[in-house]
Amino acid sequence: MQPGDRVRVERGDVTNEGVLLPSTTRDHLVVKLDGGYNVGVDRDEVDDGADAGGGEASEITFDDDLPTVSLISTGGTIASTVDYRTGAVTAQFDAEDVLRAVPDLAGRANYRGRVVANILSENMEPSIWRELAEAVAEEVAAGADGVVVMHGTDTMQYSASALSFMLDSPVPVVFTGSQRSADRPSSDNVMNAVCAVEAAKADHAETLVCMHASPSDDACALHRGTRVRKNHTSRRDAFETVGARSLGVIDYEAAAEAGAEGDAADAAIEWNREPLPRGSEASEGDGDAEAGLAPDLDGDVELAKFTPGMDPAAWDYLDGKDGVVIEGTGLGHVHTDLVPRIAELVEDGTVVAMTSQCLDGRVCDRVYDTGRDLLDAGVVEAGDTLPGTAKVKLMWALANLSDPAEAMARDLAGELTEESQPWR
Amino acid sequence: MQPGDRVRVERGDVTNEGVLLPSTTRDHLVVKLDGGYNVGVDRDEVDDGADAGGGEASEITFDDDLPTVSLISTGGTIASTVDYRTGAVTAQFDAEDVLRAVPDLAGRANYRGRVVANILSENMEPSIWRELAEAVAEEVAAGADGVVVMHGTDTMQYSASALSFMLDSPVPVVFTGSQRSADRPSSDNVMNAVCAVEAAKADHAETLVCMHASPSDDACALHRGTRVRKNHTSRRDAFETVGARSLGVIDYEAAAEAGAEGDAADAAIEWNREPLPRGSEASEGDGDAEAGLAPDLDGDVELAKFTPGMDPAAWDYLDGKDGVVIEGTGLGHVHTDLVPRIAELVEDGTVVAMTSQCLDGRVCDRVYDTGRDLLDAGVVEAGDTLPGTAKVKLMWALANLSDPAEAMARDLAGELTEESQPWR
Numbered sequence: 001m002q003p004g005d006r007v008r009v010e011r012g013d014v015t016n017e018g019v020l021l022p023s024t025t026r027d028h029l030v031v032k033l034d035g036g037y038n039v040g041v042d043r044d045e046v047d048d049g050a051d052a053g054g055g056e057a058s059e060i061t062f063d064d065d066l067p068t069v070s071l072i073s074t075g076g077t078i079a080s081t082v083d084y085r086t087g088a089v090t091a092q093f094d095a096e097d098v099l100r101a102v103p104d105l106a107g108r109a110n111y112r113g114r115v116v117a118n119i120l121s122e123n124m125e126p127s128i129w130r131e132l133a134e135a136v137a138e139e140v141a142a143g144a145d146g147v148v149v150m151h152g153t154d155t156m157q158y159s160a161s162a163l164s165f166m167l168d169s170p171v172p173v174v175f176t177g178s179q180r181s182a183d184r185p186s187s188d189n190v191m192n193a194v195c196a197v198e199a200a201k202a203d204h205a206e207t208l209v210c211m212h213a214s215p216s217d218d219a220c221a222l223h224r225g226t227r228v229r230k231n232h233t234s235r236r237d238a239f240e241t242v243g244a245r246s247l248g249v250i251d252y253e254a255a256a257e258a259g260a261e262g263d264a265a266d267a268a269i270e271w272n273r274e275p276l277p278r279g280s281e282a283s284e285g286d287g288d289a290e291a292g293l294a295p296d297l298d299g300d301v302e303l304a305k306f307t308p309g310m311d312p313a314a315w316d317y318l319d320g321k322d323g324v325v326i327e328g329t330g331l332g333h334v335h336t337d338l339v340p341r342i343a344e345l346v347e348d349g350t351v352v353a354m355t356s357q358c359l360d361g362r363v364c365d366r367v368y369d370t371g372r373d374l375l376d377a378g379v380v381e382a383g384d385t386l387p388g389t390a391k392v393k394l395m396w397a398l399a400n401l402s403d404p405a406e407a408m409a410r411d412l413a414g415e416l417t418e419e420s421q422p423w424r
Numbered sequence: 425m426q427p428g429d430r431v432r433v434e435r436g437d438v439t440n441e442g443v444l445l446p447s448t449t450r451d452h453l454v455v456k457l458d459g460g461y462n463v464g465v466d467r468d469e470v471d472d473g474a475d476a477g478g479g480e481a482s483e484i485t486f487d488d489d490l491p492t493v494s495l496i497s498t499g500g501t502i503a504s505t506v507d508y509r510t511g512a513v514t515a516q517f518d519a520e521d522v523l524r525a526v527p528d529l530a531g532r533a534n535y536r537g538r539v540v541a542n543i544l545s546e547n548m549e550p551s552i553w554r555e556l557a558e559a560v561a562e563e564v565a566a567g568a569d570g571v572v573v574m575h576g577t578d579t580m581q582y583s584a585s586a587l588s589f590m591l592d593s594p595v596p597v598v599f600t601g602s603q604r605s606a607d608r609p610s611s612d613n614v615m616n617a618v619c620a621v622e623a624a625k626a627d628h629a630e631t632l633v634c635m636h637a638s639p640s641d642d643a644c645a646l647h648r649g650t651r652v653r654k655n656h657t658s659r660r661d662a663f664e665t666v667g668a669r670s671l672g673v674i675d676y677e678a679a680a681e682a683g684a685e686g687d688a689a690d691a692a693i694e695w696n697r698e699p700l701p702r703g704s705e706a707s708e709g710d711g712d713a714e715a716g717l718a719p720d721l722d723g724d725v726e727l728a729k730f731t732p733g734m735d736p737a738a739w740d741y742l743d744g745k746d747g748v749v750i751e752g753t754g755l756g757h758v759h760t761d762l763v764p765r766i767a768e769l770v771e772d773g774t775v776v777a778m779t780s781q782c783l784d785g786r787v788c789d790r791v792y793d794t795g796r797d798l799l800d801a802g803v804v805e806a807g808d809t810l811p812g813t814a815k816v817k818l819m820w821a822l823a824n825l826s827d828p829a830e831a832m833a834r835d836l837a838g839e840l841t842e843e844s845q846p847w848r
Contacts, residue, residue, distance in 0.1 A: 122757035122794055126733045154754035158732045233755050233785030302738055305729045305751070307815055308582045309550045314726055314741050327729070330578035331657050333546035361657030370546055391731055 007031055030099045030106075065262055067201050069109035070139035071099075073150040074132065074159075075119040102193040108259040109146075109197055112139060121152025121159075121177075126395065129162040130295040136163065136173055137291040146172045146200025148193075153177045153230055153238065156209060160225030161389045164207045164413040165396040168292030170279040173207040174200045175225065179236045188212050188236040191252050195220035198255040198265035204275035206247060207413075212236040213249050221246040222269070226389050226415035229359070243360050243384055243417065245272045298322050298398035303391040305357060306334040315341060323351045323394040323404070326379070327387040332356055332363030333370045339377055346378030353380045353394055353408040355387040362417070380408045383416040390415075431455055454523040454530070489686055493533035493624050494563035495523075497574040498556065498583075499543040526617045532683040533570075533621055536563060545576025545583075545601075550819065553586040554719040560587065560597055561715040570596045570624025572617075577601045577654055577662070580633060584649030585813045588631045588837040589820040592716030594703040597631040598624045599649065603660045612636050612660040615676050619644035622679040622689035628699035630671060631837075636660040637673050645670040646693070650813050650839035653783070667784050667808055667841065669696040722746050722822035727815040729781060730758040739765060747775045747818040747828070750803070751811040756780055756787030757794045763801055770802030777804045777818055777832040779811040786841070804832045807840040814839075 005020045018031045099105055099113075116135050117128050136147050147169070151159055160175045167173065176196035178189040188211075196210040199222060209228045213221035214237050223241045232238035241247070254268035301323035304315060315338065318324050324345060328334050332354040334342070346352055354374065356363050362384035365371030375381075382390045390408065393415060397404035411418055429444045442455045523529055523537075540559050541552050560571050571593070575583055584599045591597065600620035602613040612635075620634040623646060633652045637645035638661050647665045656662035665671070678692035725747035728739060739762065742748050748769060752758050756778040758766070770776055778798065780787050786808035789795030799805075806814045814832065817839060821828035835842055 120757070120760075120792060120794055122730075122732075122753050123760050124732045125759075152754075154757055155732045230754065230782050231784055233780050233782045233787060235785060238782065238785070297733075299733060300735075302734060303729065303731045305727060306546075307727045307812060308546075308548045308579045309721075309723060309815075309819065310726060311724075311741075317735075317738050317741060329546050330654065333544070333578055335549075336544075336547050356657045358654050358657045358662065360655055361659060361662070363657060368544060370544055388731060391733075395733065 030103075066107075066109050067145035068112060068143055069197055069200050070112040070114060070136075070142075070144040070147045071150065071197075072114045072116055072132065072135055072139070072147060074117040074124070074128065075121065075150075075152055102190050104190055104194050104256065105197055108194070109201060112142070112144060114139065119152070121155040124152075124155040124159055126162070126297045126299050129159060129166070130297065132159065133163050133166040133293060133295040136167060136169065137293040140169060140171055140291040144171060146174065146197075146202075148196045148200045149173065149175045150193075151175050151177050153179055153211075156239075157225075157228050157230060157386075158388055158392055160207060160209050160228060161392040161413075161415070162297070162396070164225040164415070165393060166293065166295045166297075167207065169207060170205055170291060172200045172202065172204055172278075173225075175207075175209045176211060176220075179212075179234060179238055186236070188217075191217050192220060194256050194259070195250045195252055198259045198268065199250050201259070201264060202250075202266050202269055203264065203278055204271075205278050206275050208247055209239055210250065211239040213246075217252060219249050219251050222248045222250060224414045226393075226413050227386065229386060229388075242386055247275060248272050294396075294400050296399035297395040299395065301325070301391055301395045301398065303327060303387055305387075306338070308335070310335075312337050312341065318345060318350070320348065321345070321350050322398050323353070325353050325355055325382070325387060325390045325394055327355055327357045328363070329357060331367055331371060332365050332374070332379075332381060333368065334374070336370060336373070339370070339373045342374065342379060343377035351380065351394060351398065351405045351408070352378065353382045353390055353405075355382045355385055355390045357387070359386060360384075380405050382408050383411075383418075385416045454527075490531075490533050491569035491625050492536060492567055493621055494536040494538060494560075494566075494568040494571045495574065496538045496540055496556065496559055496563070496571060498541040498548070498552065499545060499574075499576055526614050528614055528618050528680070529621055531686075532618070533625060536566070536568060538563065543576070545579040548576075548579045548583055550586070550721045550723050553583060553590070554721065556583065557587050557590040557717060557719040560591060560593065561717040564593060564595055564715040568595060570598065570621075570626075572620045572624050573597065573599045574617075575599050575601050577603055577635075580663075581649075581652050581654060581810075582812055582816055584631060584633050584652060585816040585837075585839070586721070586820070588649040588839070589817060590717065590719045590721075591631065593631060594629055594715060596624045596626065596628055596702075597649075599631075599633045600635060600644075603636075603658060603662055610660070612641075615641050616644060618680050618683070619674045619676055622683045622692065623674050625683070625688060626674075626690050626693055627688065627702055628695075629702050630699050632671055633663055634674070635663040637670075641676060643673050643675050646672045646674060648838045650817075650837050651810065653810060653812075666810055671699060672696050718820075718824050720823035721819040723819065725749070725815055725819045725822065727751060727811055729811075730762070732759070734759075736761050736765065742769060742774070744772065745769070745774050746822050747777070749777050749779055749806070749811060749814045749818055751779055751781045752787070753781060755791055755795060756789050756798065756803075756805060757792065758798070760794055760797070763794070763797045766798065766803060767801035775804065775818060775822065775829045775832070776802065777806045777814055777829075779806045779809055779814045781811070783810060784808075804829050806832050807835075807842075809840045 007020050008017050116132050139147050156175055174196045176192045180187045182189050199210050207225040209223040210220045213219045223246050227241050229242050230238050231240045248269050248271040251268045255265040258265045300321050303325045305327040354363050363381045365375045397407045401407050431444050432441050540556050563571050580599055598620045600616045604611045623634050631649040633647040634644045637643045647670050651665050653666050654662050655664045672693050672695035675692045679689040682689045724745050727749045729751040778787050787805050789799045821831045825831050
């Protein structure tokens with residue numbers, strides 16, 4: 001058999017045909033089925049009874065009891081390749097590349113592959129968040145038991161936040177990526193991908209980020225999409241839940257073994273809090289869960305960071321914006337000279353929400369003079385919402401809610417801790 | 425004796441007169457000497473042989489072996505009071521208020537008090553950084569064995585960075601403040617102030633931030649001024665050294681006891697690395713150390729944070745700036761659409777330095793396409809310099825160095841780790 005050959009795949013009673021893809025290893029094969037599924041199988045399980053070529057498909061037999069996981073790719077390092085011309089890593093891959101790059105995924109699920117974007121994640125845009133949310137909803141409607149979104153790590157937290165607000169998914173939506181490209185000995189792509197697939201098969205309905213929990217290759221942390229942050233430029237365990245423990249941890253070895261034997265990996269997950277149950281959010285009672293979808297965003301929102309010595313005129317560009325999230329100091333402050341400017345913004349109809357560049361802890365503008373002046377000016381306190389998450393939330397709230405300002409002060413998708421512990 | 429009485433203070437052979445200040449406790453007295461010093465003493469050590477009043481000074485006798493510590497106040501919570509009209513905390517105090525608010529400081533040093541500003545720290549400005557640096561240099565020239573800067577916590581990291589670049593001090597310059605005002609049972613003002621004074625008396629010449637090391641009242645951490653960050657809005661141990669261990673830790677009980685007995689608190693400090701030695705930086709060899717002072721700053725520098733979905737026109741205000749520090753994603757990236765804009769800035773003479781909103785870890789623009797494009801555009805990598813520190817550094821470098829762009833890529837004051845460990 002050669003890449004490009006047509007092969008026949010038998011799944012229980014169903015037979016599909018597809019195209020054999022190039023594989024990076026001698027042990028695994030990847031087949032792109034005509035129906036859109038991609039399957040990876042061990043080469044030694046293949047019965048290539050007939051000689052390949054001439055339109056005669058080979059036969060690949062595999063277990064039909066596996067769940068279906070949709071692999072949605074947006075680009076990023078997890079399956080990117082080194083451009084040997086420049087020496088730089090480029091993000092050019094689709095879901096098949098993932099299966100080729102991570103043969104350990106074979107046998108864990110029936111995969112549906114889908115490419116929503118093929119970008120380095122610093123080029124992520126709201127229009128792609130919309131396409132991504134719609135793609136997830138379509139995959140759920142098509143029967144996916146879980147969705148894995150392959151995403152560059154730079155902006156993963158913003159995209160995970162966006163989908164957290166846009167979607168009410170009855171199945172897991174698991175973002176994963178890679179801090180080190182596959183050509184590096186220290187690459188994290190295999191463990192992250194395997195853990196993400198197993199987390200997507202598990203019994204919950206969280207939208208989360210699944211990345212290395214420690215510098216070791218022993219477990220991935222499961223972070224709520226609205227509370228996660230990339231806190232290091234290069235470490236494999238760069239992603240952290242801010243202000244709380246992660247949702248949970250998935251043990252790599254236990255999850256990989258269970259999944260390879262066709263079992264659910266739930267026993268490999270240690271939850272730190274009760275996860276949202278499967279199907280509870282948007283199921284219609286007819287057994288076929290559908291994802292609630294509200295993908296509209298208001299693009300006219302900016303995140304403005306205050307620093308000492310900044311020229312107040314630097315914020316002239318905020319005039320007329322629909323929404324502004326301020327990254328203030330401490331409990332949520334800016335220079336007194338900026339308060340009248342902010343008051344004018346609010347008067348002109350801009351929703352202005354306050355967050356803190358401290359990142360951890362909640363804003364509280366009742367304590368100091370400046371804060372009280374800001375409240376008088378009409379600023380909304382975003383509690384302990386992370387600044388980047390608050391920006392995405394405001395984009396969503398302006399497009400979907402009748403009172404977006406009020407919404408910035410309460411929890412919509414796990415981004416804001418309602419109980420106040422300001423002086424712990 | 426009553427507040428306002430003139431009192432006579434005998435220090436060994438020297439006798440000074442001053443005015444007794446109101447004290448918050450029955451156990452301690454504070455005297456403002458005519459020469460500008462403030463002294464706090466235990467009331468039971470006072471020999472008020474003569475009746476007070478009528479111009480007859482009382483006598484306060486104390487040990488002359490104490491070092492001199494300058495207390496420079498800029499405002500902030502550490503000795504601020506609650507405005508009972510509004511319920512908010514206001515920052516109106518001077519050094520005498522500190523001694524009144526923290527009677528535990530009595531007997532640890534001869535204090536010189538000085539008010540440089542009286543502001544909430546969100547109103548800190550480069551012109552005040554200049555005055556602060558000049559004040560520290562004057563205090564050192566006047567014989568201070570150490571300087572404590574009382575500062576609001578919101579922007580303490582920016583000010584500590586500014587003084588780190590502006591000054592080569594032969595004595596410790598210790599920033600401290602308070603996360604909880606003195607009227608709260610959980611106030612951290614006493615421990616922070618005592619530890620700061622003892623750290624200022626100790627044998628080193630670091631410019632550092634001294635704040636609670638943990639939620640307990642057991643120790644303060646000593647953070648290098650250029651590597652410290654307020655990482656929580658309200659916790660008393662909000663300040664952390666990013667990307668490294670702190671310079672050291674000072675044990676509260678041990679330092680307080682040693683200082684109260686007239687001993688140096690060096691044994692109470694556990695250094696994690698060798699501190700700069702006293703007098704080494706700028707002593708002229710004549711025994712009288714002077715602080716090197718380069719207080720000029722270029723105010724035409726902005727910190728610009730990139731977020732997905734931002735309007736590229738938001739960065740129009742950067743045109744013509746002398747310097748721009750970008751807070752990019754991951755290893756130091758922005759949306760591809762912004763690269764030509766950045767190239768134009770550099771062509772027009774703006775120094776553009778890249779940092780990461782990850783905060784921890786170093787930027788490295790050689791790995792991905794976008795980063796290489798940014799390097800081609802003339803962006804300077806600021807290593808692992810914190811974004812806020814990088815802004816202050818660029819303000820200083822533009823005003824003081826012939827090649828400020830080159831300086832952004834190397835260490836000047838402990839802000840940048842030269843050794844690269846990008847893939848640890």
